[in-house]
Amino acid sequence: MRLSTVILPIKRWHEGGRDVWQRAEELGFNTAYTYDHLTWRVPFRDGPWFGALPTLTAAAGATTRLRLGTLVTSPNFRHPVTLAKELTSIDDISGGRVTLGIGAGGTGFDATALGQQPWTPRERADRLGEFVPLLDRLLSEGEVSHAGTHYSAHEARNLPGCVQRPRLPFAVAATGPRGMRLAARHGQAWVTTGDPKISATGTPAQSLDAIKGQISRLADAGAEIGRDTSTMEKILLTGFTPDRPLDSLAAFQDFAAAHAELGITELVLHWPIPDTIFAADQKVFEQIAVEGLSA
Numbered sequence: 001m002r003l004s005t006v007i008l009p010i011k012r013w014h015e016g017g018r019d020v021w022q023r024a025e026e027l028g029f030n031t032a033y034t035y036d037h038l039t040w041r042v043p044f045r046d047g048p049w050f051g052a053l054p055t056l057t058a059a060a061g062a063t064t065r066l067r068l069g070t071l072v073t074s075p076n077f078r079h080p081v082t083l084a085k086e087l088t089s090i091d092d093i094s095g096g097r098v099t100l101g102i103g104a105g106g107t108g109f110d111a112t113a114l115g116q117q118p119w120t121p122r123e124r125a126d127r128l129g130e131f132v133p134l135l136d137r138l139l140s141e142g143e144v145s146h147a148g149t150h151y152s153a154h155e156a157r158n159l160p161g162c163v164q165r166p167r168l169p170f171a172v173a174a175t176g177p178r179g180m181r182l183a184a185r186h187g188q189a190w191v192t193t194g195d196p197k198i199s200a201t202g203t204p205a206q207s208l209d210a211i212k213g214q215i216s217r218l219a220d221a222g223a224e225i226g227r228d229t230s231t232m233e234k235i236l237l238t239g240f241t242p243d244r245p246l247d248s249l250a251a252f253q254d255f256a257a258a259h260a261e262l263g264i265t266e267l268v269l270h271w272p273i274p275d276t277i278f279a280a281d282q283k284v285f286e287q288i289a290v291e292g293l294s295a
Helices: 017-026 052-062 080-093 121-140 177-186 204-225 249-262 282-291
Strands: 002-006 031-034 067-073 098-102 143-147 152-157 170-173 189-192 233-237 266-270
Touching: 002 282, 017 031, 017 052, 031 052, 031 098, 031 266, 052 067, 052 080, 067 170, 080 098, 080 121, 080 152, 098 121, 121 143, 121 152, 121 170, 121 177, 170 177, 177 204, 189 204, 204 233, 204 249, 249 266, 249 282, 266 282
Parallel strands: 002 031, 002 266, 031 067, 067 098, 098 170, 170 189, 189 233, 233 266
Antiparallel strands: 143 152
16 A cells, blocks of 8 residues: 645745645655645635646656646546646656546536536536547547547647656546446546545445445446456545544554555545644654554
């Protein structure tokens, strides 16, 4: 099992932003991700919030070992052609350290910031179902043309391509059947936050059962196309289950052991932010980063 973190892009780069990414590398995290949103929920909506891809570009120049990624990018305000160009550039600048976390997105602020009406769940799934295969091609092939329902490309060139071959890895966030099939077909990893219905009122045991069921459905989706998903990376973005893994080192180790048994291969912890849902003791957090997986 690997341990990673997600750093929300809320600090000016030269006023503490760079320091957090460098500290994440010093602590030994495998990957540092960031949310790819235009803004996020209260209280973040009314405060500083910087772009994910420029932030990752800056982080690539400020670190040497740490993998970098989005958790997650969505079609809400992205287009595959321009996204592919930006990802290829960041992959080059970082020396091949980028992972793209990608999902269908939601109905929050991103969904209406460009002036459009929010898409229904089916419309979001339709768009993701076209977005991911096209992005796969754009990052793998030198030139791509495609005429789709939602996205098109005309002789889109993406040379010299990714440092990582055949392209940088995709971590597909999915819980529904269509998303699971996308993850099984195009993903090097699968991402979950657990079951949102259990987050507020359920128990840790119920959450484990729900995630176990999700992993089983991912296996079924893989079986449909002849892929053994047991070899896929399975990422849990923590903070949205009933557990409290950041309360202590012991609490984290119990949490990690239970999820490792299910087949989760990477845990992602939110970098602590005081006075928010991601508040945590920084000293405990750093102790977990250093010693959390030692047992």
